[in-house]
Amino acid sequence: MSDQITNILLVGVGGQGILLASEILSEAAMLAGFDVKKSEIHGMSQRGGSVVSHVRYGSEVFSPIVPEGEGDILFGFELMETARSLPLLRTGATVVANDLQISPPSVLMGQEVYPEGLARRIGEQFADFLLVDGQKLAADAGNVRAANTVLLGAISKRLTIAEEFWLAALKKMVPVKALEINVCAFQMGRAL
Amino acid sequence: MKEILSGNEAIARGAYEAGCLVASAYPGTPSTEILENAIKYPEIDCSWSPNEKVALEVAIGASFGGGRALCTMKHVGVNVAADPLFTLSYTGVRGGLVLVAADDPEMHSSQNEQDSRNYARFAKVPMLEPADSRECKEFTRLAFELSEQYDTPVMLRSSTRISHGKSIVELGERVTDLPTPVLTKNPAKLVMLPGNARVRHPLVEQSLTNLSAAASSLPFNRVELRDTSIGIITAGICYQYVREVLPNASTLKLGLVHPLPHQLIRDFAAQVDVLYVVEELDPFIEDQVKAMGIAASGKNITSLCGELTPGRLRSAFNLPLTVSAPPEKLPGRPPNMCPGCPHRGVFYALNQLKAYVTGDIGCYTLGFMPPLSAMDTCVCMGASIGMATGVTKVVSAEEKKKVVAVIGDSTFLHTGINGLMDMVYNNSPATVIILDNSITAMTGRQDNPASGFTLSDSPTTALNIPLLCTALGVKHVRVINPLDLNETRKAIAEEMERSEPSVIITNKPCVLIKRDEVFTKGPVYRVDPDECIGCRACLKIGCPAIEWRPAAGGGKKGKAAIDPQLCTGCDVCRQLCGFNAIGSVK
Numbered sequence: 001m002s003d004q005i006t007n008i009l010l011v012g013v014g015g016q017g018i019l020l021a022s023e024i025l026s027e028a029a030m031l032a033g034f035d036v037k038k039s040e041i042h043g044m045s046q047r048g049g050s051v052v053s054h055v056r057y058g059s060e061v062f063s064p065i066v067p068e069g070e071g072d073i074l075f076g077f078e079l080m081e082t083a084r085s086l087p088l089l090r091t092g093a094t095v096v097a098n099d100l101q102i103s104p105p106s107v108l109m110g111q112e113v114y115p116e117g118l119a120r121r122i123g124e125q126f127a128d129f130l131l132v133d134g135q136k137l138a139a140d141a142g143n144v145r146a147a148n149t150v151l152l153g154a155i156s157k158r159l160t161i162a163e164e165f166w167l168a169a170l171k172k173m174v175p176v177k178a179l180e181i182n183v184c185a186f187q188m189g190r191a192l
Numbered sequence: 193m194k195e196i197l198s199g200n201e202a203i204a205r206g207a208y209e210a211g212c213l214v215a216s217a218y219p220g221t222p223s224t225e226i227l228e229n230a231i232k233y234p235e236i237d238c239s240w241s242p243n244e245k246v247a248l249e250v251a252i253g254a255s256f257g258g259g260r261a262l263c264t265m266k267h268v269g270v271n272v273a274a275d276p277l278f279t280l281s282y283t284g285v286r287g288g289l290v291l292v293a294a295d296d297p298e299m300h301s302s303q304n305e306q307d308s309r310n311y312a313r314f315a316k317v318p319m320l321e322p323a324d325s326r327e328c329k330e331f332t333r334l335a336f337e338l339s340e341q342y343d344t345p346v347m348l349r350s351s352t353r354i355s356h357g358k359s360i361v362e363l364g365e366r367v368t369d370l371p372t373p374v375l376t377k378n379p380a381k382l383v384m385l386p387g388n389a390r391v392r393h394p395l396v397e398q399s400l401t402n403l404s405a406a407a408s409s410l411p412f413n414r415v416e417l418r419d420t421s422i423g424i425i426t427a428g429i430c431y432q433y434v435r436e437v438l439p440n441a442s443t444l445k446l447g448l449v450h451p452l453p454h455q456l457i458r459d460f461a462a463q464v465d466v467l468y469v470v471e472e473l474d475p476f477i478e479d480q481v482k483a484m485g486i487a488a489s490g491k492n493i494t495s496l497c498g499e500l501t502p503g504r505l506r507s508a509f510n511l512p513l514t515v516s517a518p519p520e521k522l523p524g525r526p527p528n529m530c531p532g533c534p535h536r537g538v539f540y541a542l543n544q545l546k547a548y549v550t551g552d553i554g555c556y557t558l559g560f561m562p563p564l565s566a567m568d569t570c571v572c573m574g575a576s577i578g579m580a581t582g583v584t585k586v587v588s589a590e591e592k593k594k595v596v597a598v599i600g601d602s603t604f605l606h607t608g609i610n611g612l613m614d615m616v617y618n619n620s621p622a623t624v625i626i627l628d629n630s631i632t633a634m635t636g637r638q639d640n641p642a643s644g645f646t647l648s649d650s651p652t653t654a655l656n657i658p659l660l661c662t663a664l665g666v667k668h669v670r671v672i673n674p675l676d677l678n679e680t681r682k683a684i685a686e687e688m689e690r691s692e693p694s695v696i697i698t699n700k701p702c703v704l705i706k707r708d709e710v711f712t713k714g715p716v717y718r719v720d721p722d723e724c725i726g727c728r729a730c731l732k733i734g735c736p737a738i739e740w741r742p743a744a745g746g747g748k749k750g751k752a753a754i755d756p757q758l759c760t761g762c763d764v765c766r767q768l769c770g771f772n773a774i775g776s777v778k
Contacts, residue, residue, distance in 0.1 A: 023196075026196050027196060030196055036358075036359065036360060037357060037358065038357065038359075039353055040356060047527035047528055047529065048528045049527035062435040063432045063433050063436040064324075064359065064429075064432065067437070067501070067506075068502065068503030068513060069514040070514075080522055084522055086516070086517035087516070087519045104524060105561075105734060106523050106524065107523055107739075108731075108736065108739045109740060110731065112523040113742075125516075125517050126517075
């Protein structure tokens, strides 16, 4: 059963807009005719903690959380959180990560150091690894806050959901005044 | 029409479709969004209550008046609402009454992981447990119907994975053929004096027996026969994990987890070779199945603690787990108070004053985290004040002075008031700090009786906390600016010395409040690298906007820097700097 299911993880830091990105992804999957389930933990995550959002789609989805070791695609908004979630992936999974470091409290206070060489090590473990400068591309698109949409564009090409459904989902989920910039950011991510 | 809804959104939708007229709640993760979505339907009168007991009493009144009523809370909220609940099962209802209890296995955002199913049995109330958003909506509708049909409140048990999980739901129409509420007196049913209650109790027992019998043939309890070598009784989110991990096993999926459908369980058990019960937390179903004389197992392979996951269930059934990448040891990322949070300076002062802090439930519980590290107890909503009084009863005169209770505005109004009443009544020498940030912040900024707004965002009378404290008999009530470190420290030190009850109230709002006039961001601050000597004093408040930048070449030297994107200009770090290295950007 689960070989027909696409298992996606969106991870990062509270406040990065991960929940909105996973909403858009889920909406696009539903519009494309799939069964969809999604799960995440809110609550404490609003205060800058780690956020992991699970999205699964296919003909019939049971568990809303991605079974351990079966993640197909990891979509990381921050490097250390990307590395933290690698154990959820299957061998040969795809990793798309934003080239961004956000220091946790222990690093801000100088008690620990932010791990070096994370991107290189992720690339060594997962051959299908794309590192994206989401901030820069979003700035080029007109708003640095659209970095998520750049990343969404980057993974959209790797999923079996046609472009029209992505655009319809963006139109439904993104406020009208921000739509044009987000569609532009999405297309830039898609071109990567 | 199809929509992707969270369990909470679907429960709100179900209440709407069921013709619900009143919804009441106290916010609590993971239940909060039910009311925040129910308010989108103008047909439902939705309100935040000061606590779960009042919320349930509001719903009871609406039901007794003849309307359908929904009441929602997190699992521990049911402890607060338990008093009315246990007698409500005796009175029964007029309009259908549904109580949603949202459990939090794994304690993602809770202080315990009590299993609410025990309440259903204890309070003698039927309980439905949905397994996805579609069932959240359907079971909510059904719960209202069962409530009226069996003359009983009905509980709906959710959990974090159900409430905050999303799946596809087919929307329906609102029922329109319900009777118009009108006052009807029926004291024999609604006045629970001993004489009346003795008549009601046998009816409650009979009603549960009738429902148990009927439940064997009702569609929400469902047998799915596949390979009969393994049979699994399960409910709620666990059903999804069973289907994921053991797709060929036969299942008895229970929609009603109390009372159990005994005949259906016997029939299912007879059809399978080996019977398991898969459930999170307590062996609620398993124990009852065993008590029926049926051989079953479950808790010998799954834990009494935490939530299940597909991987944990695989391990329970000795199925292989593949690991692609081993976990790496990385710095943790715990939640933190926001930049500019008005609580930070208070906890810094408490740390400096070496206070013994009895804590409470809210964002400020994060004052426990280093580097503030200024919370010594945290048990339940409102407990800080009573605990402070209790501690002072047993320690030496010198140690009594160190005891400070810390509680937020919403938690104070929830169940802290009674503790303060007791403090005054019994002359406790402890000090209470009410961290009034004008909102119920931790659960996502809900209004409360002191915030001046209702759930529908309408202006209302704002409860005056200082006057309330004075009215309770506190002689020493002072309001301070928590962003002024000297004032804060001085006030706390003085009140700790005092041998009478005293209350300090902070007066700065949460930085996340959306109303513009409440919080205004000041000029952003920066660290002058020429003046910073790298003493790390500013790091002691743990502000996420302040970063330690080690000097080139490593070692202990370095300088602080402020992220202008995160800084709110609260000024607290500047007051900590002894070298005038921090100032606002002109």
